[in-house]
Amino acid sequence: MKKRLRIILPLAALVIGGIFAFNLLTQQKDSSTLRFSGNIEVTETQMSFRIPGRMQERLVEEGDTVKERQPLARLDKSDQTIALAQAEANLAYSRSVLAELEAGSRPEDIARSEAAVMQARQTLTELQNGSRSQDIESARADLDSAKAAEQSAIVQLKQARIDQNRYISLYKEKGVSKNTLETYQINFETAENRAKEAAAQTKAAKLRLELLRIGPRIEQLHKAEAALQQAEAEYALIKAGPRQETIEQARAKVKVALETVSQAKQQLIYTELAAPMNGVVLSTSAEAGEYLNTASPVLTLGQMDKPWLRAYIHESDLGRIKLGQQVEVTTDAFPGKTYSGRVSYISSQAEFTPKTVQTFEERVKLMYRIKVLLENPEHELKPGMPADGHIDFGSR
Template sequence: MSRKKRGIILFAGVVIVAGAVLAARYVWHGANSDPNRLRVSGNIEVRDAEISFKIAGLVRERLVSEGELVSASQVVARLDRSDWLQEVALRRAELRAAQASLAELEAGYRPEEVAQARAAMQQAQARLEELLAGSRPQEIAAAQAAVQSASVQAAYLKVEFERQSQLLQENTISRSQFDRAKSEYERAVAGLREAQEQLKLIKEGARKERIAQGRGAQEEARQRYEMLEKGPRQETIEQSRARVEQAKAVLALAEVRLADTTITAPFSGIVLSENVEPGEYVAPGTPVVTLGDLENVWLRAYINETDLGRVKWGQRVRVTTDTYPEKIYEGRISFLSSEAEFTPKNVQTQEERVKLVYRVKIDIPNPKLELKPGMPADAEILLDPEGS
């Protein structure tokens, strides 16, 4: 049986026993001989809170046990935090990258980058102008000279090729000598054709598609230069700043989640029950321990309906316990129930109505933490004007 179930059964037993004791004793207290004093009995109770994690995870350690006194802010339990440590590291890296990008934009482009862009723009412009201007006379003359030279070379090798053919027929030379002469002649013819094609292209000037490419390259170079010269656009900088703020927010959330892997006691008190064990996987809000506040305890008691009109909120109460019989604890009425306990609401006869009892709550300061939950106690409500 788990500790949680044992605690629930124990608590139910205490409630049953306390109810039986109170039901037996409240009639006796209804016959108080002193009209200015009303005696009641009950059990000490405490304000309790179920301490839980805000996030899901594997319970790595629980540092408190049932019955242990804890102080406010004392660590109660921890989840495995390895995943959240990695998450925080990742988010910090993202923030640094966003901050570096923003700093680069705010600083603008370096002078050498602007100078390189200007030079590239000028080169593209010169190339476009060259394409638009067409070929120069010197280029045409050089191409014509190349055609003339290739023509002379081809004519000479043609004669040589024809002579070698005749010699081959006469079996005067070998086949390899003939093949070599043939290859030289064919290369010369190909060179002549290439020179003639080049001369034709030079005379015609640049083709339209090359001019279009030159215009595109010149425009691209111009736009880049102007962009670098003016610096980053303001909206680009604002977007980068927004990314930095977003990265900060994401990092802050990850750090909060990392902190949420540890839970602490919200107040000083006593551990009433252990609800989970190390190694268990818990969902958000799953109670890990139940903590009771011992500094401000209260007594649950019951009074007869006939005494209901004499008991007022704020009246002083003197409380004693069997554990400390010689000590009197000063308390005050903090709650009066408006509904009867133990009997139905629809009771009609006067004889049965006088048997109704009403719940009373008596707050008792407990600075020395002497009073514990479940402890039986007797109380004397001061009804006289001097004691109220």
């Protein structure tokens, strides 16, 4: 028995010493390296429309690679298109009003207003002077001439209407061009205006003759005086041209119309959802035909070019790791392949380790979160993929 003990004790001492030496060597090796594990993460961007509406189409699916500014989805833009057309029409009208005001009164408008003053003055003068026989005869001749002119205008109008209807039928049968049809339509409108003007002249001639026959009444004199005053006031306004404040008001309306057009164009742009960056569609949340409110999620993009490894280190290793430090990362999905990265973030506060750590000793330790920024040109690293990081302090 003693002989056996003599043999066993030296052997045990040898084994214990070997274990101690192995642990010492291991610790020395570990002091020059730092290993940690974590998961790959990417920058995720949830894409949504800035305005509500019914989604007309989604142009991408999960897993699709997209480029910056590439269209991803579209809303029905019928309302926005109509709003833009109305805004542009209002802008065109506002500009035309401003241009007319800035140009001032046209010579023909001034001449027409001056003629109205002369006519009103002549009417008042005739009423004040009473009727003379030669005036009555002249008025009767004017009435006959006006009636003849009106009858001629009516005949021309009837013929113009017949011609217009005939060419409308020919145009529908493609027998004449649109330009030809428009010519006869213009002829009809001209004849119609002439007929109305001739009827008005006949009516005025009748009234003048009646006034000459019965003589002026006091209320007619007052009415003629008021008509002359109104004609003179209108002539003064037209001759002076628009006031500066009226022009400024028109300019303000043009400015508002321009802003409305700009807003309508922006709303139309908002009906298309475009990629803000190069990336991959990680998930989709809406389908064509759905009504979406503002900020309703449509899809999620991941920036795959620059993922990072999210990991935790013990506080005892905190002084060994620095921002910008080079890290080599490996994954189970691509054994033997190493991805180069650099430490881009070190948490300023200690955190408990995630629940994925199994042992009680490690669960109660306070850990510091770090991020290792990686290059991923082939998009091999995917979100959620487990990975291991390795820092070799001896190679610095």
